[in-house]
Amino acid sequence: KVSHFEVDNSPFPSPDEPAARNWQTAPSRIPHYLSRSLNSIHFPSLRLLALDFPATRRRDATGHADVIDDACGSAFPTFVANLSSARNLERLRFTAGRLMAAERSGQMEASYEILAENLGRCGRLMDLEVSNLGFVRGYRDPLYSVALLRAVIPTILRGKLERLKVAIAGNPSDPIYARKLSTRGIDPAFDFFEAALSAEGLSVLELSISTSLVLFNLLVAAASIGEATRPSRLTKLRLNYEYDGAPLVDLSLAPLLDCFPECLSLESVFLNFPAECWEGEENVAALWRLLENKPSLSSVTISFSCFVDKSGRMIEAMAEGLAPIIGSKVLCKLSVFGLRAVGGEEMSLLQKSLRASGMMCDKFQVRNNRGGKYDVMIMNNRKLMEGESVRDVKDEFEEFQWVLLQEQRIL
Numbered sequence: 001k002v003s004h005f006e007v008d009n010s011p012f013p014s015p016d017e018p019a020a021r022n023w024q025t026a027p028s029r030i031p032h033y034l035s036r037s038l039n040s041i042h043f044p045s046l047r048l049l050a051l052d053f054p055a056t057r058r059r060d061a062t063g064h065a066d067v068i069d070d071a072c073g074s075a076f077p078t079f080v081a082n083l084s085s086a087r088n089l090e091r092l093r094f095t096a097g098r099l100m101a102a103e104r105s106g107q108m109e110a111s112y113e114i115l116a117e118n119l120g121r122c123g124r125l126m127d128l129e130v131s132n133l134g135f136v137r138g139y140r141d142p143l144y145s146v147a148l149l150r151a152v153i154p155t156i157l158r159g160k161l162e163r164l165k166v167a168i169a170g171n172p173s174d175p176i177y178a179r180k181l182s183t184r185g186i187d188p189a190f191d192f193f194e195a196a197l198s199a200e201g202l203s204v205l206e207l208s209i210s211t212s213l214v215l216f217n218l219l220v221a222a223a224s225i226g227e228a229t230r231p232s233r234l235t236k237l238r239l240n241y242e243y244d245g246a247p248l249v250d251l252s253l254a255p256l257l258d259c260f261p262e263c264l265s266l267e268s269v270f271l272n273f274p275a276e277c278w279e280g281e282e283n284v285a286a287l288w289r290l291l292e293n294k295p296s297l298s299s300v301t302i303s304f305s306c307f308v309d310k311s312g313r314m315i316e317a318m319a320e321g322l323a324p325i326i327g328s329k330v331l332c333k334l335s336v337f338g339l340r341a342v343g344g345e346e347m348s349l350l351q352k353s354l355r356a357s358g359m360m361c362d363k364f365q366v367r368n369n370r371g372g373k374y375d376v377m378i379m380n381n382r383k384l385m386e387g388e389s390v391r392d393v394k395d396e397f398e399e400f401q402w403v404l405l406q407e408q409r410i411l
Contacts, residue, residue, distance in 0.1 A: 001045040007034055008052045035074040043086040050093040051079060072102040080111050083118040091127035092119075097134030100143045103173035112147035119155045126162040128155060133169040133210075141211050142170035146178045149188040156195040163204040164196060165238075169211050189215055193222035197259050198229045205231060206238040216241050216251065224255040234263040235296075238270040241277070253277045254286035261289045268299040275307035275338070284313045291321030298330055303337040306375075315342050319350045329357045332383040340375040347374065351397045354381050364396035 007026070026033050034053065053071035076099060083089075102108055119125070130152060133142045149168075156164065168189075172178040181188065196207060209215045219241075237260060253273060260266070269290070277283070291300070300322065309315070318336075325331045334354065351361060363380035384393065 001042045003045055003047040005037070005041055005046060006048070006050040007037075008050075032074070034071075035078055038075060038078040038082060041082070043082045044088060046086050046089050048091040048093075049086070049089060050091075051075075052095045053098045071098040072107065076108075077111055080115045080118060083115070084121050086118075086122050088124055089122045090124050091129075092122070092125060093127075093129035095131040096145055096148055097131065099148075100134035100145065100173040101136045103143075103145055103147070108145070109147055109174075109177065112145070112151040115148075116151040116154055119151065120158070122155075123160075125155065126160065128152065128161055128163070129165040131167045133167055134173070136173070143173035144168045144170055146172045146174060146181065146188045149192040153188070153192055153195050156192075156199055159199065159201050161199060161202060164199065164202055165204070165206040166192075166196070167208040167210075168215060169209065171212065187218065190218045190222055193219045194225065194228070197222055197231070200229055200231055201233060202231050203233055203265075204236040205234055206236070206240075208238075208240040208242075210240075210242040213243060216243065220251065220253075220255055223259050230259045230262060232262045233265060234260065235265050236268045237263065237266060238268075240270070240272045241274065242272070243274050251277050252280060252282055254280075254282040257283070257286040257290045261293075264293060265296055266294045267296050269297065270301045272303040273305065275305045278304055278307040278309075278314070281311060281313070284311060284317045287314070288317040288321045291318065293324075295325065295328070296330065297322075297325050299333040300331070301333070301335040301337075304339040306338040306340055308340045309342060312341070312343050312346070314339060315346045315350060319346070319353070323353070326353050326357045331357065331359070334359070334379075334381045336376055336379040338377060339379075341369050341373045342376050344372045344374055347376070347379075348401070351381075355395070359383050360393055360395045361397035362393065362395075364400055366400065 021029070030036075034051070053075055079094075099108060130148065132144045132148050134144075135142055152166075155161065178188075193207075196205065199205070207219070209219065239256070251274075257271075287302075291297070302318075304314070307314075315336075322331060322334070331354075354361070359381045361379065361381050363378050365377040366379075367375040367377065369375050379397075
C-alpha cells in the first residue's frame with residue numbers, strides 16, 4: 001500500500017551513461033512501468049497521485065523501437081478505471097499532453113466520460129491540478145482537450161475543492177467533437193470557466209491560458225455573468241494569459257478582476273495579461289478594487305506587458321489600494337513588469353512608502369520616456385530578510401534617483 005505515487009516526463013538518460021535508480025528514471029529502466037504500476041497500486045490508500053504519462057521502455061523490442069508511448073493504449077485507461085476506488089485521494093495532478101494525438105480520431109471520448117464518473121467517487125479530493133495542453137506533430141499551435149474540460153466540471157461544481165490549477169492553450173484537439181457540442185449549444189470551455197469562477201470554496205485558483213484569443217474571450221464572458229456566485233475564501237489568485245498573435249481589440253479585464261474584490265483573505269496575487277487588456281479607466285478602477293481592503297495580502301506580482309499608461313493613474317491606483325498593507329507592514333513583495341509612461345513623482349512616492357515599511361528595491365530597470373515619464377521594465381520590492389539591514393543591500397531605486405540627480409545638475 002502506498003499513499004503517494006508520482007511519475008514525471010523526465011528525459012531518458014543517454015544509453016552511454018548508467019541511469020540513476022530513482023522514481024524519475026523508472027520509465028526508462030522498467031518495461032511498461034506506468035501501466036503496470038497503475039495496475040498494481042492499491043488505489044484506496046492513495047492520498048496524492050501525480051502523473052505525466054511519459055513514454056516507457058519496451059519489454060522486448062524485437063525489431064521495434066526500444067521506447068513506446070503507451071499513454072492512450074494502456075496507461076490512461078488503467079488510471080481512469082482504478083480511480084473509482086481512490087476514495088481517500090486528496091491531491092490529483094496530471095498532464096494530458098501525450099493524449100492529444102489520439103483525441104483527433106475520437107478515441108478518448110469514452111475514457112473521459114468514465115474519468116468524470118470516477119472523479120466523482122473521490123470524495124476527499126481537495127486539490128486538482130490539470131495541464132490540458134499538448135503538441136501534435138504537424139500542428140504549430142498547442143491543442144487542448146474539450147472532453148477533459150467536460151470531465152472536470154462536475155468535480156468543480158461539487159464544491160469540495162480547495163485548490164484548482166488548470167493550464168489550457170491553443171485549439172481543440174478534436175474539432176469535430178467540439179463542433180458537434182456547439183450545435184447543441186454546449187461550450188465546454190465556457191462552462192469550465194464559469195464553474196471555476198463560481199467555486200465559492202476555493203482557497204487557491206490558478207488559471208493559465210496561452211495562444212488562444214477564443215479561450216480568453218470565453219473566460220471574460222464567463223466572468224461577465226451577473227448575479228453569479230464568486231469565490232470568497234481565496235488566499236492565492238494567479239491569472240495568466242499569454243498571446244503573441246495580432247493586436248487585441250476591446251478586451252477589458254474589468255469583468256474578470258471584479259470577480260474577486262470580496263476575497264478578503266487574499267495573501268498572494270499574480271496577474272499577467274497583454275498590454276491591450278489594461279487599456280481604459282475601467283481597468284484601472286478594477287485593479288484598485290481588487291487590491292483594496294485585503295489586510296492579509298503579502299505578495300503582489302503584476303505584468304503589464306509594456307502597457308502605455310496614458311491616464312497616468314495605474315501606479316497611483318496600485319499605491320492607493322496597497323497603502324493600508326504597506327503602512328501595516330503586511331506587504332512583503334511587490335513586483336511590477338512592463339508598465340510604460342509612469343510618472344516619476346508617483347513612482348517616487350510609492351517607493352518612499354515601501355521603504356518606510358521596511359522594504360527595499362533590489363531590481364529596478366527603467367527607460368527614460370518624455371516629460372518626466374519612465375518605462376518601468378522591472379520594479380521588484382521585497383521585505384528585508386532576517387539578519388539583513390539597509391546597509392547590507394543595495395537599493396536600486398535610490399541609486400537611480402542619485403544618478404538622475406547628478407544628470408540634472410550637469411544640465
